[in-house]
Amino acid sequence: xxxxxxxxxxLRALNSTLHSLRGETNMTEWEVINPKGSHSxxxxxxxxxxxxxxxxxxxxxxxxxxxxxxxVKGSAGPGVAENMMSGxxxxxxxxSQYAGATGRGGLLVIKGNASSRCGISMKGIEIVVHGNIGxxxxxxxxxxxxxxxxxxxxxxGDSLYEARLFVRGSVKxxxxxxxxxxxxxxxxxLLANLLERGEASHLAKPSxxxxxxxxxxxxxxxxxxxxxx
Amino acid sequence: MTDFPHTPPKMSWTFSNEVNAEIRRxxxxxxxxxxxxxxxxxxxxxxxxxxxxxxxxRYPLEGYREKCGTDVWLGTRFAKNPIHLEIPITIAGMSFGxxxxxxxxxxxxxxxxxxxxxxxxxxxxxxxxxxxxxTLVYQYLPSRYGMNPDDLRRADxxxxxVGQGAKPGGGGMLLGQKISDRVAMMRNLxxxxxxxxxxxxPDWTGPDDLEIxxxxxxxxxxWEKPIxxxxxxxxxxxxxxxxxKAGADVVVLDGMQGGTAATQNVFIENVxxxxxxxxxQAVKALQDLGMHRKVQLIVSGGIRTGADVAKAMALGAxxxxxxxxxxxxxxxxxxxxxxxxxxxxxxxxxxxxxxxGKDPAGITTQDPLLSSRFDPIMGGRRLKNxxxxxxxxxxxxxRACGKNHLHHLEPEDLCALTVEAAAMAGVPIAGTSWVxxxx
Numbered sequence: 001x002x003x004x005x006x007x008x009x010x011l012r013a014l015n016s017t018l019h020s021l022r023g024e025t026n027m028t029e030w031e032v033i034n035p036k037g038s039h040s041x042x043x044x045x046x047x048x049x050x051x052x053x054x055x056x057x058x059x060x061x062x063x064x065x066x067x068x069x070x071x072v073k074g075s076a077g078p079g080v081a082e083n084m085m086s087g088x089x090x091x092x093x094x095x096s097q098y099a100g101a102t103g104r105g106g107l108l109v110i111k112g113n114a115s116s117r118c119g120i121s122m123k124g125i126e127i128v129v130h131g132n133i134g135x136x137x138x139x140x141x142x143x144x145x146x147x148x149x150x151x152x153x154x155x156x157g158d159s160l161y162e163a164r165l166f167v168r169g170s171v172k173x174x175x176x177x178x179x180x181x182x183x184x185x186x187x188x189x190l191l192a193n194l195l196e197r198g199e200a201s202h203l204a205k206p207s208x209x210x211x212x213x214x215x216x217x218x219x220x221x222x223x224x225x226x227x228x229x
Numbered sequence: 230m231t232d233f234p235h236t237p238p239k240m241s242w243t244f245s246n247e248v249n250a251e252i253r254r255x256x257x258x259x260x261x262x263x264x265x266x267x268x269x270x271x272x273x274x275x276x277x278x279x280x281x282x283x284x285x286x287r288y289p290l291e292g293y294r295e296k297c298g299t300d301v302w303l304g305t306r307f308a309k310n311p312i313h314l315e316i317p318i319t320i321a322g323m324s325f326g327x328x329x330x331x332x333x334x335x336x337x338x339x340x341x342x343x344x345x346x347x348x349x350x351x352x353x354x355x356x357x358x359x360x361x362x363x364t365l366v367y368q369y370l371p372s373r374y375g376m377n378p379d380d381l382r383r384a385d386x387x388x389x390x391v392g393q394g395a396k397p398g399g400g401g402m403l404l405g406q407k408i409s410d411r412v413a414m415m416r417n418l419x420x421x422x423x424x425x426x427x428x429x430x431p432d433w434t435g436p437d438d439l440e441i442x443x444x445x446x447x448x449x450x451x452w453e454k455p456i457x458x459x460x461x462x463x464x465x466x467x468x469x470x471x472x473x474k475a476g477a478d479v480v481v482l483d484g485m486q487g488g489t490a491a492t493q494n495v496f497i498e499n500v501x502x503x504x505x506x507x508x509x510q511a512v513k514a515l516q517d518l519g520m521h522r523k524v525q526l527i528v529s530g531g532i533r534t535g536a537d538v539a540k541a542m543a544l545g546a547x548x549x550x551x552x553x554x555x556x557x558x559x560x561x562x563x564x565x566x567x568x569x570x571x572x573x574x575x576x577x578x579x580x581x582x583x584x585x586g587k588d589p590a591g592i593t594t595q596d597p598l599l600s601s602r603f604d605p606i607m608g609g610r611r612l613k614n615x616x617x618x619x620x621x622x623x624x625x626x627x628r629a630c631g632k633n634h635l636h637h638l639e640p641e642d643l644c645a646l647t648v649e650a651a652a653m654a655g656v657p658i659a660g661t662s663w664v665x666x667x668x
Contacts, residue, residue: 015449015451039444040448043448044449059441059442063449064378066378079432082432083373083377098431102373104376121372123373139431142418161418161419219422220405220422221260221423
């Protein structure tokens with residue numbers, strides 16, 4: 001395993017080194033020590049590598065990740081895995097605001113709680129939160145899947161498009177145009193698969209979740225919906 | 230019966246025919262008026278400024294013999310690879326979606342031939358514009374449609390869009406008629422829906438966050454790309470200062486005459502400030518921070534002629550951007566389509582229902598038949614010609630003021646025709662030394 005001391009070698013050197021890894025490489029295992037809440041750790045990585053950050057991170061850890069598996073052995077600051085394209089990001093602790101924002105692919109697993117706006121404007125990413133999520137989560141979520149084993153805060157899925165949301169606990173309130181939808185067999189199958197990949201199959205069963213999605217009433221402007229905008 | 234003189238019918242200034250027509254339209258349809266373009270109000274503008282020209286105290290340069298430089302460097306503050314343009318007139322951000330693929334190609338062709346840059350928009354980067362743009366600025370918008378690290382890395386610069394002049398504080402809008410299969414795929418949206426994109430970025434709020442966001446973008450692109458921050462003309466002094474604080478290489482400032490693909494008319498006409506009022510405030514912020522010419526300033530919103538270019542630069546801008554004028558150069562609102570404009574209930578020069586996707590010129594549409602009318606090679610040539618004329622005109626004025634580079638133009642070369650323009654531009658009224666508001 002390659003070890004990188006962030007407090008000694010600096011962020012620029014870390015990201016530059018990780019960016020230099022393209023395609024096939026035998027240096028597939030990396031650890032980052034002394035992250036001390038630094039921002040932009042392991043952003044823009046595009047290689048089949050495994051990066052373990054030993055500690056908590058600041059803003060945008062694993063931003064725009066492609067292919068890599070990035071593990072945070074602590075909590076993550078705002079915007080973890082923002083605009084992720086592919087790969088996997090696993091946060092052992094809690095995640096701050098905007099976790100997985102605008103993510104276009106890949107899997108984000110948060111083993112603690114996620115704060116507000118989790119999955120905001122998500123565009124294909126899969127998000128599994130073992131704990132609770134804060135208010136305005138999945139706002140304007142376009143596509144992808146979010147699974148929450150705990151509770152959701154206010155205005156879940158406000159103005160969402162085609163993203164699929166599954167919550168096991170309570171939902172404080174639904175946002176504009178977000179409704180509860182029928183659970184069909186294909187959704188149970190999807191949940192089982194994603195719980196397994198999200199390291200949560202031992203924590204919850206697919207049948208315990210409710211499904212939420214778009215009522216699609218705001219897809220075309222109608223003045224009589226003005227109060228919903 | 231005696232025929233007494235009658236009081237003639239008197240129309241209300243407050244309730245004019247135009248106002249009443251809008252009230253009737255709103256009552257009949259139940260929806261606000263949506264349109265493209267920028268403010269159509271008569272605003273204090275560059276027309277209200279004049280150049281003084283050379284005199285005994287300053288001598289001019291020979292028009293056709295003595296050189297007047299036009300090049301500009303952008304992104305010299307932090308970027309490893311700053312941009313060098315031959316002319317200081319760039320093409321503003323306009324989305325694929327708002328514009329057709331061939332129109333984006335034409336912008337790339339014309340800009341590249343003229344030695345300048347073009348800019349993506351709220352719809353991601355297309356092959357048409359990347360392939361035909363020697364220098365391409367990639368916009369980083371709240372919607373993040375199509376955003377990906379590969380396009381970030383193949384861009385020549387990144388423009389973080391905070392606002393635009395037509396609608397400072399407003400998000401994007403692209404109505405269902407223009408959400409074709411390709412646009413829907415690029416934006417990851419259902420086909421045919423009315424798309425309204427967010428007005429705030431999803432993962433940062435305020436200047437401290439912006440600083441961290443810019444640093445992230447630099448890390449992803451290895452500190453190679455200049456990073457611009459685009460702001461609408463609302464509080465240019467503070468927004469410029471905060472952009473500099475957040476680490477911008479370039480500030481792009483867009484006044485309310487700057488166009489949009491579609492938004493509410495009430496927004497376009499009532500929010501924001503004219504570019505003339507914005508430039509001196511932004512320049513003042515840069516000067517107060519000791520960053521004028523170190524962080525470059527690009528201004529836009531109503532640039533039409535080389536005189537406008539020269540005036541904007543004399544007020545302190547490093548470069549300008551054009552959007553509406555570029556579309557007109559391509560053929561938008563050309564009277565040759567008058568018959569079709571009439572069928573759409575409008576006339577050449579007034580057509581602004583770009584959101585409907587029925588543009589007879591084939592520029593602001595996703596309709597394959599209409600867009601096939603537009604020839605990107607010819608369009609690119611027309612844009613190149615226009616950019617060359619703007620440059621020649623600006624050089625003509627600069628030489629007359631005795632300047633051997635457009636960047637040597639200065640406020641002292643200007644005077645104003647109106648009190649308003651003098652106060653906004655911070656230059657004296659013609660024939661006086663009076664600058665309103667300055668003691």
